[in-house]
Amino acid sequence: MYKFAHIADCHLGAQKYPELKELELRAFKEALDICMAEEVDFIIIAGDLFHSNLPDMGVVKEAVGKLSQVKEKGIPVYINYGSHDFSPNQTSIIDVITESGLMKKLFNARVVKDEQEREQIQLIFTIDPKTGAKLTGISGRKMGIDNSYYEILDRKSLEAEDGFKIFVYHTSVKNILPEYLIQMGGMDIKRFPRNFDYYAGGHIHKRVCEDKLEGYGVITYSGPLFGGYPRDLEISAKGEKRGFYIIEYDDHINSCADLKFHPLELVKYLYLEFNADHKNSTQMNEEIKKELERRKNQGEIEGRIIVLKVRGELSSGKTSDVNFQEVRKYLKEASALHVSINYHGLISREYTEIRVKGETVEEIEENLLLENLKNIDLPLEELNSTNGKELATRLLKILRQNQKTNEKKGEYNLRILNESLSVLGLEDIIK
Template sequence: MKFLHGADLHLDRSFEGLTNVKNAFQPYLMEANQKMLENIVDLAIAEDVDFVLLAGDTFHQHRPTLKTQQHFFAQMNRLAEKNIPVVMNFGNHDYYQSQRYWFDFPENMQLFTDETVATKKLQLKNGQEIAISSFSFDGPIIEAEKIDQFPRKTSNFHIGMYHGGQFPYAPFTTSKLAEKGYDYWALGHIHVPQMVSEMPPAYYSGTPLGHTKKEKNLAGVLLVEELAGKIKLQKVPVAPVVWQELTISLKEIRRSNQLLPYLVSRIAMTQPTLIQLKLTDNPTLAEEIQYQLASGELLETLNTSLPAEIFVTEVAFTSTTNERHYLAVDECLVDQLLTTYQSEAVFTEQLAEVNPKLQELLTADFQTEVLQNVQEKIKQAYRFRREKDVD
């Protein structure tokens, strides 16, 4: 026996926290929810699964748009044509209200539409009968635990499908799952994929498509196979767009005109990707990089230079590095150079070149402080030749 466990598809949900998305990337976002659902159906058909479980929040809201409904039912009919049953409950986002649906649920679908726990039977192609127990949200919250309403195991293979886990969204106590004797618990509501219990197997499949930058490293859907009484799980990604954090060291970059080509060469993805980019290790160009980041031009220019299927959502830069650049001169040279600027006339002349009004700041204390700061920064940024370095 083989089935798919999916949850929290949140069809109709938009991607959050994105601004100034380039035109070339917009189609990937607009079509992501539809493509994700198509990928799930494609997988179910390709694997010839016995059934599909949708464990709540299939829709992002309790009043799905007509466009979303139409696409969803078209995909469910694809499964009906392959005689693949779908068992579905409704969560806190898409809590069930029958009048919201403008299309008929196909005959291959069995729905839990009430907050009272019920049990449905499925007859598989090989003649095996299985039981699935579940409930649905009729409103946005359920404060009480529902686990006590679940019957004990009644079939050779019994599945519990439960959307919730945290107050006020149908909380449950993990220890009570084992009391029911079920063979598998298909959980929904938590977007991060996780195992709640190994025995009995109880899993949150997580959301298949990340709609915010926090939703990374997703499992997709779970392909569950029962072999000789043992459960085997496989995580199958189905997201057409993913989020990724990427850190790029700029240690090798010496000039600003090297920066953009280097970044473009280092950012290569195999599918449409939203990237949070972090740049490190370049104190030499730190001021210029920070300036271009503050103006927004580095982010904009980078995105226009990258392929259409890549969009950088944000860029952060840290110039801290454990390595100081090496200069093949003695450290005493720094003191010798600064000695020149200890002359009041030379120091005043340099201030005037920057801005004539800065001469008004000139005092003995100001000059001393500036030269000390320059000396400290130079010695912090560079390593110098020592006597033993000299041949």
């Protein structure tokens, strides 16, 4: 009997609030502590261990310290890049850590030709020395660039391989997404190789397990260890457990029943939702105030993450008349650990503020770019609509980079110029 852990979407370094930073790190450390206590044979991290390719070094230090303890126990950690911690232009912190021997990257491929002389990507298996398990997979890339890998993937060689096999991926698979996530699109499972025992997924911040697709083994998303985006906090506050899987097997995994989910009980939540329909701004303020006072008196605020959501249409008064600053102040004074307020769905008959929706800075930027591109008639197809948004997003990511420590101004300017030209495909023209 063997045992392995499936972890994904730790997003270390994502948080700007100290209290959430601490929870983010605690989640990672507790997960690895459980893995060591359970004496797993190996650990899989299916992408986005870090929130960026070069995260805060303090966060890296904490993560490396815990990974060192895991290595001392003789437990190998296998990892793929996620869409956040990969960079096409720079070395990722994942590269540095794997070079130290604390983790091993799974994505290992070569280009071959098929019978029609078409190029294919052929993945190379990593064999776990203790269990003999054969692991491979494809790393995640931003904006679905990894889709092109799946399009030319040599599936036949992967399917023909015998033994216990695990495929590690970091992308959305539309065939197994819950209803409310279908709109985000995704890849068809047919692009995945068949005949694998376990498919360890990352990228989707929701726990999913599917074992009824013919030709495929158990296909899973473990979900995030903590999940600090406002959307994640809301889902957690509504009762979704966050954690990871530990799987025991002999020579096969039969169904989702073979998986054991380990929830991480790091903090308590309180979810509050208010409907503004048929109420004016004064009534809305009063309703929120009374409910918060009631919850405080019941001891449901202190030490918790409070997620407050207001939506609907005010009958009169501006949306800005609903005093969310006062709400936040009241909750913090009542010793709430963290306060997340969502009023994107609040509008008013009298006045409606124009907003571009998005949970993260990246989403807001992408939506702004897309909306503005719709109003511009550009002669080049590469600059229109989705293509233009993707190009502008990649360029914006490069241009917002800060000067590195000990990097001279001239070196910084040259680096930004070269990376920008590379994204635009102009490096050869300038030369």
